[in-house]
Amino acid sequence: NAGVTQTPKFQVLKTGQSMTLQCAQDMNHEYMSWYRQDPGMGLRLIHYSVGAGITDQGEVPNGYNVSRSTTEDFPLRLLSAAPSQTSVYFCASSYSASRGINYGYTFGSGTRLTVV
Amino acid sequence: TQLLEQSPQFLSIQEGENLTVYCNSSSVFSSLQWYRQEPGEGPVLLVTVVTGGEVKKLKRLTFQFGDARKDSSLHITAAQPGDTGLYLCAVVTSNSGYALNFGKGTSLLVTP
Numbered sequence: 697n698a699g700v701t702q703t704p705k706f707q708v709l710k711t712g713q714s715m716t717l718q719c720a721q722d723m724n725h726e727y728m729s730w731y732r733q734d735p736g737m738g739l740r741l742i743h744y745s746v747g748a749g750i751t752d753q754g755e756v757p758n759g760y761n762v763s764r765s766t767t768e769d770f771p772l773r774l775l776s777a778a779p780s781q782t783s784v785y786f787c788a789s790s791y792s793a794s795r796g797i798n799y800g801y802t803f804g805s806g807t808r809l810t811v812v
Numbered sequence: 813t814q815l816l817e818q819s820p821q822f823l824s825i826q827e828g829e830n831l832t833v834y835c836n837s838s839s840v841f842s843s844l845q846w847y848r849q850e851p852g853e854g855p856v857l858l859v860t861v862v863t864g865g866e867v868k869k870l871k872r873l874t875f876q877f878g879d880a881r882k883d884s885s886l887h888i889t890a891a892q893p894g895d896t897g898l899y900l901c902a903v904v905t906s907n908s909g910y911a912l913n914f915g916k917g918t919s920l921l922v923t924p
Contacts (some may be wrong), residue, residue: 700854729911738916739855739900746909754911786854788912797843797862798904801912803854 698722702787702804709777709811717772717807719787727790727798728770732756732783733806739786745770746792777811784808815839816901816915824921828890833918835901836883844884845912846875849898891922 703718721728729744741754745764759781761773770789774781788801817836825831835844843862847855859868861877861884868875872895874887888895900917904910 727910729909731912731914736916739902739912739914741908741911741913744909744911752909754908788854790910793904793906793910796906797860798845798910799843799860800845800857801855803847803856805852805854 700802700804706808713777719770721789725789726792729788730772731786734783779811782811815913818915818918822919827924830889832887834885840881841903845902847900893922896922
């Protein structure tokens with residue numbers, strides 16, 4: 697089924713460990729982005745990409761790296777996990793804007809990360 | 813500062829009741845999106861509104877974009893338990909690569 701695939705669905709890390717959250721889409725979408733969702737804080741933008749080879753920081757980028765070597769994949773790397781990074785992470789993708797209008801994103805089902 | 817303010821934060825109603833949730837801002841937007849999120853899942857796009865004053869209907873859900881394109885509302889007629897979820901409004905801005913900026917959402921519970 698076409699869509700956004702995130703792996704893993706659940707992960708427990710120890711403080712200081714590193715890991716990569718995977719995100720892949722098969723809809724040939726140009727735009728991709730990562731969000732974290734925390735109680736009381738809503739969904740916040742971590743990093744985004746407008747195409748292969750182009751990435752930029754969002755609202756809460758510290759402690760995370762991204763790269764976009766292909767249109768399909770947009771992995772999120774945690775460099776040295778901290779308890780403050782305990783959250784649910786969502787990846788999303790979309791077609792590029794048309795005349796300045798974006799018509800909506802498709803989201804993955806999320807990765808629930810706990811850092812102990 | 814939160815770009816989008818959603819109200820109410822929580823809403824608990826009985827099946828068959830009508831409800832309206834709001835998404836407000838002091839900024840003007842070229843478009844606005846509504847999503848619904850169920851527990852353990854990612855948000856799912858419901859609608860995108862583009863034109864000031866625009867009204868879109870999706871079965872029992874009616875979405876309106878304010879005339880000045882600063883606010884939006886979602887009205888649900890005869891709510892059903894299947895409408896339970898978190899309703900999120902979001903906008904994109906060109907200075908963040910058209911990524912989404914979300915309100916904090918309205919959590920809706922519809923009981924039989």
